Amino acid sequence: MPSLVLGPLLRHVDKVSATIWVETEAACRVSVTTGEHGEPALLGQATTFHVRGHHYALVVVEGLEPGSLTPYDVRLDDAVVWPEADSTRPPSRIRTAGGSEAFSVVFGSCRYATPLAITNEEQEDFPPDALDSYSIKIAALPQEQWPDALVLLGDQVYADETTETTKKYLAAHRDLDKPPHDQLANFEEFTYIYHQSWSDPNIRWLLSTIPSSMIFDDHDVIDDWNTSSDWRRKINATDWWADRIAGALGSYWLYQHIGNLSPEELREDPNVALITGAQDGYDDLRELALEADRNPSSIRWSYRRKWHTVRLLMIDSRAARSLEEGDRAMLDEEEFSWVEQMLIDAGNDGIEHVLVGSSLPWLMPPAIHDLEGWNAELVRRFQGRRIGRWAEKIRQAGDLEHWAAFPNSFDRLGAVLESLARGEHGKAPTSLLVLSGDVHHAYVAEIVEPKGITSRIYQLTCSPVHNEVPHPMVQTFKIGWSKPAVA
Template identity: 25%
Template sequence: MKLPLLLAGPIIRRADYRRICIWVAVRQAGTVRADLFHADTGKKIGSGRTATLPLGDRLHIALVPITPEDGDTFPRDVLLTYEVLHNGKSIVRDHPDLTYDGLALPSLFLPGDRPPLQILHGSCRKLHGEGEDCLAAADTLIARHPRDLKRRPSVLFLSGDQIYADDVAGPLMPRLTALARQLTGWHEPLPGLDTPPSFLPIYGRDAATGLAGFTSSHPSNHLLTFGEYAALYLLAWNGELWPDEWPASEKVIPLLPDGGHRIALQKKYDKELAHLQRTRAALPAIRRALANIPTYMTFDDHEITDDWNITALWHDRVSRSPLGRRVIANALAAYWAFQGYGNDPDRFQAPYADLLPTYFTAKRSADHDLQARFEQTFWSRASFSYHAPTRPVAFVLDTRSTRRYDSPEGPSRLLGDPDAHLADLAARAGYRRGDPLLLISPTPICGYEPVERLQSLIAPLIGPHRLDDEAWRSNLNGYLDLLLALSRQLAPRWTAVLSGDVHYAFNLDYTFHGPDALPPLHLLQLTGGALKNTGFKPRFLAGTSTAFSLFNDGTERSSIRFQTDLPDAAWTLPTRWTETKTLLPLDGPTTSPLIGDNTLGWITLERGHRRLIHRLLLRTEDGDQMATARFELPK
């Protein structure tokens, strides 16, 4: 397949009043320029240019910073449009399907202080996951009111698992490995493997992932090379790169001695193909949405590998495997190129923007020093946390590479040093103590108690890798440290926590009462289901009562209230605290406060940030539906 010039994008990334960044991936090297216009007058108000970064023979990325031409800032609450040119030729006007409502160019706006504020959030988008792809609902929302800035969403947070590198659909593998070779220009050799990964059969990578030390539950099509990781990002964002025809399962599944196993794989292949075709149908809408709303991203584990850094033993085993070290470095390099760089270019440009072009254009198979430098650069990264310039400000937490371990196999502290972490983010963001706060945590900080306690009971019996028990509360020391740090360092008037990961949606109103010297901490836990990975259906748990101290408090809400004593010998923190959780009901197609279907979260802040409405958009074969929870916020 001949590659188009524009491989992916444009995607609007970090955007504030002084700079708007546009990301693209292109086939050819060159200079990329972006111009910003006032949508109503057509006046050019900003521009920027940058050289592409080569990451392969036919893979070049650019993050173009647009800055104001007159004055120091861009206007607020004004519809803006932008153009992108590669070597002087437009690469946007050739894609009229990227625009809304008769506009000639993609558009965006920077919200001011006037409410309401519209925020979208989601996570967990597996291309062959079950159900409809709810990221396409973002396109529907923008298309409804592209010129009405009071109703149009202004920012999108993707809070993890944008790709499932450890669980790739069989039908997609031939196209993915071929695209990887086209992009990079070679079969990447990997330490410990005699056969380049591109020559491994479909559903034939179990041995390689075992050699790397990985513990994914679906390892048979695990990505290994940088080119493969890059190709999956492109396929997740651009349907033009997908195959026109899919080979039949009986032609691609190898002849196996065990005929029953072969039949089972063929059935799996056919099922995955059906789910992939749904995803492909949604890709034009998803591509248009990403071109028209500033988007902030972070990883969870599936961008790298399932269970990434889940325990100290896991981390040490993979770090000692030459193959494991290389694959993790490849995955993080792809994360930086396709997600991390655009989140905060000032913070994440160095040293990657210099290292990666050198590394990927060199004959690195013979340069062991460069290989070691590449691996060490990513393995030693302290944190990929950052703040997004929204109002309220958003702190986006890296809960994977900043972990701390209390024992070799016990649950980890998801944020190793919350005090230092939050202090750094607050200083960078100019956060003022007492201001409201948005906190993006891939997994919920305030989880649904019955499920989390059930996991805690089962984990010692079957092991954390099989259960994937990664709740904040799994390590009570780390959980309490975070809550105390939030209260001590920031004392926000209220905090809205945006999360995903658990594949079911719920809303909790949470209050933490720590030591008397600290103010109470008020959190709103807004958890969305998967964008496309329907799995666990939690509705049967919603009415559980006595077993988990869950009872009705006389209203329509179900409440969890409990008080915990901690032994002094095990804790250096206060030995007593209380927390109150209220599980909010939903108005909509279901009366259950929990939803296990695919959803996109839609948050509206209105009445001077005095009320928050969290809508969960469900996209089904019968049409779009919406479930709503409402919070009254403290002054």
Template identity: 25%
Template sequence: MFKPTVGPIIGHTTTNDARIFLRGEWQKDALVFAGIRYRRAGEERWNNGLFTQLIPSRDMSDVIVLQDLTADTEYEYQAGWFSPMCPLHNPQSVQELPLQWPREVYHLRTQASKAAMPRAYIVGSCRYLRMTAGQPSAPHLGDRIFAAIAKLAHCASPPINAVLMTGDQVYVDDLNFIAPDREYTEILAKYRSAFSQPNIAKLMSGIPTYMILDDHEIEDNWPANKNSNDEYLYKNAMAAYELYQASHSPAGEFNTQNQPSHSPRRYWYQFANGDIEWFVTDSRTRRNLTGNDRRILDGEQEQALCDWLIHSPARVKFVVTSVMFYPDRKRLGDDAWKAFPEQRLRLLETIRTHGIKNVVFISGDVHGSLTSRLTHSEDPAFEVNTIVSSPLCNSKLLPYAKASTFILDQPLARTAAGDYRHELTSDVISQDNFAHLIVDSDQIHVRYHDRDGHFLESVAIALR
């Protein structure tokens, strides 16, 4: 067996199962299978292995689901791909073959079921990996920060429950002004390069990683910049996104044999770790930019989000939106929630009128990191916080955000019932960075680190 050409990537992981993405390589006129075998850490015997046939229409990739696991337990696993001599094999029959597995042993830990225990997360966005003639240019720059994240995760206490990548994991349009990538094969090549660099590959093989797209998975400021010829680009970009990002997320759909079935009906999703829950929105592909009902989220998604906010018993509710919920930018803000004030106000009024506590919006996109608190002039019980983490790796062509980038001297919204007012609770970090979140019994610790892992700033958000 050979090492995966991309992956393994641990995706959605619960107390009892884990989704793992991996890719092999096409072999002319031959079947190709990928497999994973696993065992509890410390045990000697591996299980018989789980196998799936890889096919070109899925870029020789697939997701294997490990089931019937034990909560809060460390497992070891091995992963690889091979092409058997006999053309009559299937995923069941190859279990009987005397396979030589790749030597590397990976580790994963299932989620703990216990509520009210500390949890930790890594949050980041905007990882630029420049491609030239189909190959990454200076790939160590785009991969550097993941070595720092992996080093922190290795000794973190509490352990890291998940990595949240909140948009622009790839830049399909990195040379958009010269030679834009539009072909499916070109976009797939970017994903393979982006996810197979050594440091990010090591990180994603050991910690559940959750992803959601932003504009650069398609093109800058999509769909505002969409033209009549872009349907072809969109189809190809989303087909690649579904394979490499959505397939191992909670949005991925599986058949009765726990194999990926068809394209997900939607890209937004939810997941939970004990009494901490996440709602990861798709604030990019369901926008309505015309008419009187302008939306950044479609109606079904807005209703699902409001129902979750109102009815979920979670102690802490994280809402991921790849573009900033607030504060608004002075310039170039029309790609974010600033351009959809009515829908934003509906969400805020839902939170306020229902007295929902401990709602935190998680965002990226702006190439600057910050925390901010939103209050209400006439309702002292209302408070919403935002945590922004961006970028993991900036392009030299793009500036970093700073405090002067944002509108901070006026209310976010004025209503008959009072004003929504916001203030920064941190400095604006204007360099490559990531956020380390620790949720304990009474507060959320937000710790920003630079691309080498050095500490930058710490903020405490009190829980109520």
């Protein structure tokens, strides 16, 4: 009998549909059913697809009622594998949008590893895992107090900062004296790190019952990913990057991206049909990942979620960049135009609360914002000269790569948000909220200028979920928010 390796993860949920992702030990039929008494009712079913020895399924559930609550179980070839027989947690359930209650969202980023994968010595450097602790907390609460959505804004896994447990696994399979040393090198190693991160029983239950929306940040691939054209040239010159990016983006597509898509988008996506329909989808998946790295317009990682009066627009602020100096942008023209149109559509649709997900904060502490803009101007103005090279080194060493480091993009996103807030595209939303992580710092910032906007525009930043906050970073943000810096 096949067993459940990972999952279930409750992913896309709207008013009438849901998707549930699993990884299984062998090829099988995956059924999602409901019914506590008597014959179970089938909600959805899928046959697993195969990628290099791994088996996955994304089960589509449709025909649900808006605002409904549906407990479910998972069966592999008719044998119940979820919930586990000895589980003491509440049943996993699908809660659709569209009810009359307030819609609540929990968000954050930067989860280094599950506590179960960290040695006692490593634990001394880390605070408790907030996501793990949150799972324990809500399991003891009435379901009415559970959140409606979980938004994970990057660094769901760390490819470049591995645990001692991971290092031992890597050393058993290859020579760590060769690049990329004790960082992840290929697809198989990425599957290992997802298993390590998501096998935690508390996380498995949380992800099975709260629908999750995800996007990558740099550590899902490599630190400073796509910081600049100089960074790109250097990384492309290595002999290990192709396997690394193929493994990173290929595994991201499998473990995170396809769950971000709606049932309609899944049916229309040719990559989904190609990879899930192959005898072994690995070659097609690898080519998809390599082409995405070479040509960002070949795939759109950004997406939107429609939650009744709330809408989430998740922006890819890593892979879709334009990096050549003189044409440097957080998003290339095609991607930015799409983002603008999605925001305008939200206004025209009368959405009350518009959420913009960006792994990187749009609004930073004023002093840091000015530093990043100044650095970007030095690199641009003195490109190829000593000052420009010096500024580029500072940019990469200091992670000066947020929206402020792309001044035109910063202004362009601000312009479309302000146009919505002024009611230029239908009724102005009650709130426009930019949700971010990355910076190992939590803060709220509000736009109070220009006058004439009727929506509240906030930057909400929450990070890290489970990682240390280095002392220099603490001091940097204290200075960044100090009165002299804000003045």
